[in-house]
Amino acid sequence: MEYKQIQRQRNLASCYTKTVGQTPLMKIVCPGYDTTLLLKLESFNPMGNMKxxxxxxxxxxxxxxxxxxxxxxxxxxxxxxxxxxxxxxxxxxxxxxxxxxxxxxxxxxxxxxxxxxxxxxxxxxxxxxxxxxxxxxxxxxxxxxxxxxxxxxxxxxNPANSTGYTALAYELMEVLGSEMDALVGAVGTGGSLCGTAQVLKGALPDLFVFGSRAGRLDSLRWPRRVLFSVRYRNTSRSRNRKMRRLFPD
Missing domain, CATH: 3.40.50.1100 (Rossmann fold)
Known part of the structure; x- marks a missing residue:
């Protein structure tokens, strides 16, 4: 195949930064909870870096x-x-x-x-x-x-900090649609959580959004480099009861 033909292939990245985004979602087993917890693996971005x-x-x-x-x-x-x-x-x-x-x-x-x-x-x-x-x-x-x-x-x-995560929100909606109950994100500058939540809340006004400071991540028992969790909607129980069980005070 000629080089020019290869360049036109849809999934061929022309430079390193073109590989940013479209990171996978991984399902986490939650024994004792009638729920589905998904982790957005932003460590799959270049250099393991969502920023x-x-x-x-x-x-x-x-x-x-x-x-x-x-x-x-x-x-x-x-x-x-x-x-x-x-x-x-x-x-x-x-x-x-x-x-x-x-x-x-x-x-x-x-x-x-x-x-x-x-x-x-x-x-x-x-x-x-x-x-x-x-x-x-x-x-x-x-x-x-x-x-x-x-x-x-x-x-x-810089407003472009938070708008840089618009694509992340659309990636989540592309896979999950409206079947999201909560978004959890670690908070540094606040750009990633706020930028993602702003887009998701526009489509899903009842979405719960939780921000966690770095010092509290250990209490959640989730890896520090996994910055987003998304929970599928479960119609078998009330939403508020599920949120209390998954995120107790």
Whole structure:
């Protein structure tokens, strides 16, 4: 088969970021519960990272608005996952990427960002146990303001963060339709849960939405890297009673 014919094949990805999304759902056995629990395996995204979704969304929104021009510079404060997505996109599209990080970031993620051509700027010397989120944000804003070719994606205050998960909501509805009772998501910036829930609630106004902070994930006894759970509707019992059993106070 000729190369041009291969390119036209529907499932042939032209670049790494084209493999984002369409992650599988896995059924979890729940002994003692008359229910079906499904896990949306977002770890199947590139580099095991669901934040590729919102990284692409933020970059494309900046491109569309003209804030990010060809050959420009992307600046972001990151602890790792968002930076991996932005570094990959920058490498693919010919942008420069500056990641403002601290020593709490995972070293393997920092090395991958560097391998993709990212510039890493540390805001601490590694001698403190305190998080440096505010310092990272302040420096990212300062660097972007000083460079006319730079754009600060500002993930914590960027509407394109949450809209990056619109496709995730549609993926769930494509498989499950209206047969969803509850959505559970871990909350970091809030973009993934809010963005997904906003779309789902528009179609399913009675949907229960639960947000879990990282410190509470262990109490739910679910893997940290599995960020979404969806429960099928069960008509044999009242909805409220099922919610109380599955998510007790």
């Amino acid at each position: 590729f979704r919102m990284a692409i969304s933020m970059v494309e929104a900046a491109e569309a608005s003209g804030d990010l021009k060809p050959g420009g510079r992307i600046v972001e404060s990151t602890s790792g996952n968002t930076g991996l997505g932005l570094a990959t996109i920058a490498a693919e599209r010919g942008y420069r990427f500056t990641a403002i990080v601290d020593h709490h970031a995972a070293q393997d993620k920092l090395r991958v960002m560097q391998a993709l051509g990212a510039e890493l700027i540390f805001v601490d010397d590694g001698e403190t146990d305190d998080l440096s989120t505010a310092a990272r944000e302040e420096l990212a804003e300062k660097i972007a303001a000083a460079d006319p070719e730079a754009f600060w994606t500002e993930q914590h205050n």
